[in-house]
Amino acid sequence: MTGLKLSRLGLAASMALLLAIQAFGQNAANRLIVVSLEDRKLALVEDGQVKKVYTVAVGKPSTPSPVGTFTIERRVANPTYRHDGKTILPGPGNPVGTRWMGLSKHGYGIHGTNEPKSIGKAASHGCIRMSRADLEEFYGLVAVGDTVELVGQRNDETAQLFGDGQNPAAPAAAQPVQTVTSVPAQVQIPSEDRTSPAVSAVAVLLALR
Numbered sequence: 001m002t003g004l005k006l007s008r009l010g011l012a013a014s015m016a017l018l019l020a021i022q023a024f025g026q027n028a029a030n031r032l033i034v035v036s037l038e039d040r041k042l043a044l045v046e047d048g049q050v051k052k053v054y055t056v057a058v059g060k061p062s063t064p065s066p067v068g069t070f071t072i073e074r075r076v077a078n079p080t081y082r083h084d085g086k087t088i089l090p091g092p093g094n095p096v097g098t099r100w101m102g103l104s105k106h107g108y109g110i111h112g113t114n115e116p117k118s119i120g121k122a123a124s125h126g127c128i129r130m131s132r133a134d135l136e137e138f139y140g141l142v143a144v145g146d147t148v149e150l151v152g153q154r155n156d157e158t159a160q161l162f163g164d165g166q167n168p169a170a171p172a173a174a175q176p177v178q179t180v181t182s183v184p185a186q187v188q189i190p191s192e193d194r195t196s197p198a199v200s201a202v203a204v205l206l207a208l209r
Helices: 002-029 132-139 156-162
Strands: 031-036 041-046 049-055 068-077 080-083 086-088 099-103 109-111 122-124 147-151 185-187 203-206
Touching: 031 156, 041 156, 049 132, 049 156, 099 132, 109 132
Parallel strands: 031 147, 080 203
Antiparallel strands: 031 041, 041 049, 068 099, 068 147, 080 086, 099 109, 185 203
């Protein structure tokens, strides 16, 4: 009898674990991140519902953000910045802030900044910048594999998410670049960490943010 009870408990635990895994997979599959470069806004959408909207900084005209559909490939907590022989450890002066989410578009990501006044502007070298509080909240809500859609010009989708754009953040005429020939950023992650949901204190190489 005791053996039967243990078997039933084991089966119940296995079923609970399976359901949890399936639920996690469904949540990840139904999560979409939409960034309107024209509106300087990022929306986190889950199961077709807007969960959160953030104001962000996007690429400036000389180094525009890429346009298209990508995925989050890596998540890095407290990255170390290295560029041209300069190393900046995690802290207030780190150009990429406290979190890095690298995209499948090589060299681009969503990250923080040591220039908080740039948020809401076209000011980056192509990456999407967030304020520290928003970044750390957002980092905890997304996962590797989530879809990220970067939209260059306002359309019906962004109008539904962010409004009709009667007061655009800035003209988008200089922004709608479909391809980017120069890569402003590079992230180096040890191969064993590339699929990890979070990696601490790894090297982020960036060409001036």
